[in-house]
Amino acid sequence: MPASLLANLTERPSFNRVLMRTLVVVAYVIIFAPVAMIVATSFFAQEIVSFPPPALTWDWYLNAWDKPEFLRGLVTSLQVALLAAAIGVPIGTAAALAIVRGQFPGKQVIGALLLAPLAVPGVVAGSGLYMFYVLAENALDRDIKATTQGLVAAHVLLTIPWTVRLVVASLQGLDRAAEEAAANLGAGPFTVFRRITLPMMRPGIVAAAMFSFIQSFENLDLSLLLVGPGRITLPVAMLNYLEFRIDPTLAAVATVQILIVGVLMVVTDRFVKLSRVV
Amino acid sequence: MALLVLPACLLVLGLLIGPMALMFRISLNQFSPTQLMIEAFSFSNYVQAAADPYYQEVILTTLGMALLCTALTLVIAFPTAYWLGRLESRWKSLVVIATLFPLLVGNVVRSAGWMALFTREGLINMVLLKAHVISEPLTLMYTPKAVVLGIIAVVLPYMILTIAAVIESIPRDLEDAAANLGASAFQQFWRVILPLSAPGVAAGSILVFVLCMNTYATAVLLGGPRFKMMAPAIFDQFVRGNNWPMGATLAFMLLAVTMSFTIFGSIAFARRYRMR
Numbered sequence: 001m002p003a004s005l006l007a008n009l010t011e012r013p014s015f016n017r018v019l020m021r022t023l024v025v026v027a028y029v030i031i032f033a034p035v036a037m038i039v040a041t042s043f044f045a046q047e048i049v050s051f052p053p054p055a056l057t058w059d060w061y062l063n064a065w066d067k068p069e070f071l072r073g074l075v076t077s078l079q080v081a082l083l084a085a086a087i088g089v090p091i092g093t094a095a096a097l098a099i100v101r102g103q104f105p106g107k108q109v110i111g112a113l114l115l116a117p118l119a120v121p122g123v124v125a126g127s128g129l130y131m132f133y134v135l136a137e138n139a140l141d142r143d144i145k146a147t148t149q150g151l152v153a154a155h156v157l158l159t160i161p162w163t164v165r166l167v168v169a170s171l172q173g174l175d176r177a178a179e180e181a182a183a184n185l186g187a188g189p190f191t192v193f194r195r196i197t198l199p200m201m202r203p204g205i206v207a208a209a210m211f212s213f214i215q216s217f218e219n220l221d222l223s224l225l226l227v228g229p230g231r232i233t234l235p236v237a238m239l240n241y242l243e244f245r246i247d248p249t250l251a252a253v254a255t256v257q258i259l260i261v262g263v264l265m266v267v268t269d270r271f272v273k274l275s276r277v278v
Numbered sequence: 279m280a281l282l283v284l285p286a287c288l289l290v291l292g293l294l295i296g297p298m299a300l301m302f303r304i305s306l307n308q309f310s311p312t313q314l315m316i317e318a319f320s321f322s323n324y325v326q327a328a329a330d331p332y333y334q335e336v337i338l339t340t341l342g343m344a345l346l347c348t349a350l351t352l353v354i355a356f357p358t359a360y361w362l363g364r365l366e367s368r369w370k371s372l373v374v375i376a377t378l379f380p381l382l383v384g385n386v387v388r389s390a391g392w393m394a395l396f397t398r399e400g401l402i403n404m405v406l407l408k409a410h411v412i413s414e415p416l417t418l419m420y421t422p423k424a425v426v427l428g429i430i431a432v433v434l435p436y437m438i439l440t441i442a443a444v445i446e447s448i449p450r451d452l453e454d455a456a457a458n459l460g461a462s463a464f465q466q467f468w469r470v471i472l473p474l475s476a477p478g479v480a481a482g483s484i485l486v487f488v489l490c491m492n493t494y495a496t497a498v499l500l501g502g503p504r505f506k507m508m509a510p511a512i513f514d515q516f517v518r519g520n521n522w523p524m525g526a527t528l529a530f531m532l533l534a535v536t537m538s539f540t541i542f543g544s545i546a547f548a549r550r551y552r553m554r
Contacts, residue, residue, distance in 0.1 A: 017463075019357070020357040020360070020361065021361075023353075023354055023356075023357040023358060024357055024361045026354060027354050027355060027357075027358040027434055027438065028358070030427070030431045030434060031377065031380050031431060031434050031435060032380065033391065033392075033395065033431070034380075034387075034388040034389070034390075034391025034392045034395065034428075034431055035379075035380050035383060035387070035388060035391055036391070037391040037392075037394045037395050037401065038387060038388075038390050038391035038394060040394075041391075041394045048399070049394050049397050049399070049400060050397065050399030050400070051399060051400055051401045051403075051404045052404070091285045091286050091289065092286055094282040094283070094285065094286070095282060095283040095285070095286035095287070097279075097282055098279050098280060098281075098282035098283045099283065101279060102279030102280050102282070102283075103279070104279070104280035110283055110287060113287060113290055113291070113295075114283075114286055114287070114290060116290060116294060116295070117290060117294055119536070119537060119540045119541075120294060120298070120533060120536075120537070121488075121491070121509065121532055121533065121536055122492065122494070122509075123492065123494055123509040123512050123513060123529070123532075124298075124301075124512070124529045124530075124532055124533045125294060125297070125298075127301060127512055127516060127525055127526065127529045128294070128297030128298050128300060128301040128529070129293065129297050130516060131297065131300060131301060131304060131522060131526070132296065132297040132300055135300070153293060154293065156289060156293070157289065157290065157293050157294055160289060160290060164286070214382045218382065218383065218384030218386075218387075219384075220384065220385060220386055220494065220495055221492070221494050221495075221509065224494070224513060225513065225516055225517070235384055235386045235495075238387070238390065239386050239495060239498070239499070242386070242389070242390055242499050243498070243499070246390060246393040246394055246397070250390060251390065251394065254386075254387040254390050254391075257383070257384065257387055258383050258387060261379075261382050261383055261384075262379065265375065265378075265379060265382065269375065273371060274371075274374075274375050274378070275370070275371035275372075275374035275375055
């Protein structure tokens, strides 16, 4: 008895340690295996993916952009994600400010409404927008589907819930003493907002901008029905290609997407601790 | 102040709620191969979706996959969440970011990674052949097993992060107390940790179940053209069949199921256990 008590104090036996460690390893292998494999494949010299590769090469990173669908897809996706974040983040930030600071009826309902785009399946929201766009095209006699504007409008929808959630969280943790002090020292409401509140909201806004951009950049489900000839986003272009084959060309394009997302996360992490905001 | 919410509300109303209402109205119309859509007001599409063997199979496949993947994900994720929740290391935030990172890479890229692993001469077959576990390469692509693995990889981070957040808030003293009172490792898990982490398990499972129901890229790329889940079936109705009423009906059914789960989840675990 004393021996087992001592064991309990020195070592922390939770549930079966070996089984537990195995499952932790299994979980991370499952999470990382596909990402690691696609990066590795992009260097395989042979066009048919086989293991082990006969030789390694950088060439696919140069050749991939000869395929117009990938280059155009990358440009379209970057364009749409930038515009969607540029429109959605200010609008979402304003709404978050009003929700935390304002006094008005129906705040709960409005909060739920603004988070709703997260709860609606992407393919479902995309189907609704597709029919809406086609009917509007017929009524207005102009293109909406497969235009940058149409895609940006849809993707702004993705940026709103992320922005509202992240900025609301950053505002709720704010100490209002600094704002009161500034006001007592004679600063007007606008000066207080510009010099005190806005800088304190910065981590939330930076995180919101990053998540908004990434959500739009990697989005497939919502965009599927809204793309068209000449206006195809990168994930849809990759999906169309993958329905026929997997090869190092595609792997190189996918690796570029992984790199863009990774760099964005590292840069953002310098402004805000990502592990704390998410 | 209240005016500041107006642009965001108008956007969501105009681009989400409006189109969803339009979609519901269209689901009550009739499809005709010649005129495409005939104005009507009947629930016959819903009846057809429930009675037709093709749609039945789609619905049952989707529900079955979602249940199976959620259960498997929970079993794999719980120990990992416990490990992460109890981790005291300066690398902890790095581990959290690393768990999050694949999520942000997108489902198409990760499905492509699985495709590269699953080819006949791919890593999995080569390792198994070299180890003499198998004598012939396995057919992995376009099987339900491949889809299950692909979906689990997509949803694991959500489950891990949701449960880890709850486990972090359980004081270690409770485990120590149980151990000192003679509880075995299994009893500590079964009688202390599991009941206290139930809200995280429930929230994570609901979130993951809904994500599994919505699977598109993983089902199309790893399941192949004959493997049908709800989201690809909806897409087909619009693109291949040009059948708006049926597409709208299936989409509305998927929306109803996922929304009722999400709403149930947020009412049951409001605020404290906010879903990611």
